Amino acid sequence: MREALTAAASRRVTRPAPLRQAVYDALTELIVNGSLKPGQHLVEAELAEHLGVSRQPVREALQRLQTAGWVDLRPAQGAFVHSPTAEEAAQLLGVRAVLETYSAQLAAQNAKPEDIARLDELQLEGIAALADGDVERLVSANTALHDFITAVADNAVLAELIAQVGQKVRWYYTPIAKPRGKEAWNEHTQLIRAIAKGDAHQAGEVMRKHTERTTEFYRKQIAARANQN
Amino acid sequence: MREALTAAASRRVTRPAPLRQAVYDALTELIVNGSLKPGQHLVEAELAEHLGVSRQPVREALQRLQTAGWVDLRPAQGAFVHSPTAEEAAQLLGVRAVLETYSAQLAAQNAKPEDIARLDELQLEGIAALADGDVERLVSANTALHDFITAVADNAVLAELIAQVGQKVRWYYTPIAKPRGKEAWNEHTQLIRAIAKGDAHQAGEVMRKHTERTTEFYRKQIAARANQN
DNA sequence: GGGCAGGGTTGTGTATACAGAAGTCTGTAT
DNA sequence: ATACAGACTTCTGTATACACAACCCTGCCC
Incomplete structure (x- = not known):
C-alpha cells in the first residue's frame, strides 16, 4: 500500500503533458520523416480526427510549427508544410x-x-x-x-x-x-x-x-x- | 466610380490580418516596452478582455510567444513572461x-x-x-x-x-x-x-x-x- | 465555345461552454 | 495557536458551435 502510494506520487510529478505538446511532436515527426510532404495542405479537422483530439490542440500546435518554420500559415487558407527552396x-x-x-x-x-x-x-x-x-x-x-x-x-x-x-x-x-x-x-x-x-x-x-x-x-x-x- | 473600385481592389489585396497576429504583435510590444514585467502571470481572460477579443486568439498568440521565447507556458498554470537570467x-x-x-x-x-x-x-x-x-x-x-x-x-x-x-x-x-x-x-x-x-x-x-x-x-x-x- | 456570374461546399476564424486541475481560504481539531 | 482537511474559487485545457471567407462547380449569357 505504502509502496503503491509512493509510486503513484512519483508518477504524479510528471506533467499532465498537454495534448498540444503531443500533437506538436507528432506533426514534427510526420514532417521530418516525410509522411507529410512539402506544400501539402494540412486540414485541421483531418489531423484532429487522425490524432483523436479536437481541432483546438491541433491549431495551437500549428501556431508553434509556424514560428519554428515547419509550416506556413496562410490566412483564411490554413496550414501548408513548408517548402524549402x-x-x-x-x-x-x-x-x-x-x-x-x-x-x-x-x-x-x-x-x-x-x-x-x-x-x-x-x-x-x-x-x-x-x-x-x-x-x-x-x-x-x-x-x-x-x-x-x-x-x-x-x-x-x-x-x-x-x-x-x-x-x-x-x-x-x-x-x-x-x-x-x-x-x-x-x-x-x-x-x-x-x-x-x-x-x-x-x-x-x-x-x-x-x-x-x-x-x-x-x-x-x-x-x-x-x-x- | 472606376477609381473607387480600383482603390477598393488594391485594398482587397491586403490580408484580412487574423486577430492572432494582431494579438501577437500587441503582446510582444507590451513585453518589450516593459508594460508586462518578467515573471508576471498572464491571465488569458484578462488579456482577451483588454484587447477586446475572445480567449481563442489570445491562446494562439501565447503559443507563438512561447516558441519565440518571450513567455514560458507552464502546464495547467498558464503563461508567464520570461525572466531572462x-x-x-x-x-x-x-x-x-x-x-x-x-x-x-x-x-x-x-x-x-x-x-x-x-x-x-x-x-x-x-x-x-x-x-x-x-x-x-x-x-x-x-x-x-x-x-x-x-x-x-x-x-x-x-x-x-x-x-x-x-x-x-x-x-x-x-x-x-x-x-x-x-x-x-x-x-x-x-x-x-x-x-x-x-x-x-x-x-x-x-x-x-x-x-x-x-x-x-x-x-x-x-x-x-x-x-x- | 468561352467567359462570367451565381450558388454550393469546404475549411478556417472566432466565440462560447464545460470539465478538471491548481491554488486559496476557512473551519475545525489537536 | 497551529496545522491539517475540506470546500471553494479561479484559471487552464478541451470540446463544440457558428459565422464568414475562399474555392469549386454548374449553368447561363455573350
Whole structure:
C-alpha cells in the first residue's frame, strides 16, 4: 500500500503533458520523416480526427510549427508544410557553419577531462558504424557527437539555435544526400584533439573547415543530381 | 466610380490580418516596452478582455510567444513572461556577435554601390543623433544600420535569427545600459569602408571587435550597477 | 465555345461552454 | 495557536458551435 502510494506520487510529478505538446511532436515527426510532404495542405479537422483530439490542440500546435518554420500559415487558407527552396537550404548550411564554429570554440574553453573521454567514445562509435556500413547508425553517431560538443559549450541560447537549424538541415539533406565518410571522422579526430588542448581558435578553425567541406559535399551531390535530370 | 473600385481592389489585396497576429504583435510590444514585467502571470481572460477579443486568439498568440521565447507556458498554470537570467543575457550577446560577424562578411561580398550610399546615409544619421544627444534616435539609428547590413547580406535564415536575438538583447539591455557613443560610430565607419572594399574578412573582423566591445561595455555597466547595490 | 456570374461546399476564424486541475481560504481539531 | 482537511474559487485545457471567407462547380449569357 505504502509502496503503491509512493509510486503513484512519483508518477504524479510528471506533467499532465498537454495534448498540444503531443500533437506538436507528432506533426514534427510526420514532417521530418516525410509522411507529410512539402506544400501539402494540412486540414485541421483531418489531423484532429487522425490524432483523436479536437481541432483546438491541433491549431495551437500549428501556431508553434509556424514560428519554428515547419509550416506556413496562410490566412483564411490554413496550414501548408513548408517548402524549402534550394537557396534557403544553402543559407541554412552557412548559418549552421558559423554556429557550430562558435560551439566548438566554447567547447574547447569549457571541456573537462570526462568530457574528452565521452567525445572519444562517441568518436569510436562513429568509426564502428563506418566500418559496418550502417548509414543510419552513422548519421545518428554524427548527430550525437555534434550535440555533445554543443552541450559542452554550455550556452543554452546557442544550443537552441543549433537544434533548430540542424533539424531543418537534416530534413532537407538526408533524403537527397548520403553522409560523408572516413574523411569526416578524421576531421572529428582533429577537432577532439583541439578541444582537449583547450585551443579555442584551432577548434573553431577545424570545425569551420569541417562544416565547409560538408557544405561542399552536399552541394556537389545536388549539382550532380540536377545534371542527371 | 472606376477609381473607387480600383482603390477598393488594391485594398482587397491586403490580408484580412487574423486577430492572432494582431494579438501577437500587441503582446510582444507590451513585453518589450516593459508594460508586462518578467515573471508576471498572464491571465488569458484578462488579456482577451483588454484587447477586446475572445480567449481563442489570445491562446494562439501565447503559443507563438512561447516558441519565440518571450513567455514560458507552464502546464495547467498558464503563461508567464520570461525572466531572462544574467547568464542567458550574456549568452545572447555571444551568439549575436557571431551572427553579426557572419552578416558583415556576407554584406561585404554582396554590397552594390547604392547599398554603400545608403550605409553612408545611415551613418550620417547616427552621427547627427549623437551630436543632438538624442538617445532614442541614436538607438534607432544603430538598429537601422545593423538591420540594413543584414538586408544586404541577403540571407533570410540569418536575418530571422538576428532579429530574434537582437530584439531579446534590446529588451534585456536597453533598460539597464546606456548606448555606446562616438567610439561605436567610428567603428561603423571602418565597417562600412571594409564592406565598400568588398573585403569580407576585414568586415567580419571589424564587426567582431565592434560587437565584442559592445558586450564589454554592457558587462561593465552591469558590474558597476551590481557593486552599487 | 468561352467567359462570367451565381450558388454550393469546404475549411478556417472566432466565440462560447464545460470539465478538471491548481491554488486559496476557512473551519475545525489537536 | 497551529496545522491539517475540506470546500471553494479561479484559471487552464478541451470540446463544440457558428459565422464568414475562399474555392469549386454548374449553368447561363455573350
